[in-house]
Amino acid sequence: MSHPRHALDEIIHAPVRLSIMAMLAAVETVEFGFLRDTVEISDSLLSKHVSTLEKAGYVRVTKGFVGKRPRTWLALTDEGRGAFQDYTSVLRQITEGSRLP
Template sequence: MTRPGPGTHPRHGLDEVIHAPVRFSVMAALAAADKAEFAFVRDTVEVSDSVLSRQVATLEKAGYVAVTKGYVGKRPRTWLALTADGRATFAAHCDALRAIAGGDVAGG
């Protein structure tokens, strides 16, 4: 039996930043839209404001999520959007998960 060389398993395509369940869920919610309001993402992912804020800060620091603040009327609002790098990283992460689930140990 031939074993794959180092670094060929699809798990090497996983991104440690977005692999955490809440961050992965945030990325998935944002992947479906150009941008989303903070409250919508919070409710979709089913977390508190503080939990979402911490996870978004991590994703923003990694360059995966852009945060925009503004107003709707007199009410402050925060919108979240995936950056181009965030979209590409999320797509690659999902490809790696599919390869692992499908047993594609050669990575492609």
């Protein structure tokens, strides 16, 4: 048998992307600025990581306006929610010392 770490999703595994995914897993949708401030990163770094997650099909980006101000909202797709659940399951296997089935 191989170690569970081999089952970790490399797209999610980067610390900033893991933080983004964890935040999005806890909500239906979140505004870009709120996520940026919560994860404590710059606009450009958040944009870069969101782009990676969006290309993987894990995050849905919706743009619109509040009054005359442009806004961007982020949400996990069903695929992203499943990938995050799988990722956290593997982390539990690693931290609890169990093996993959």
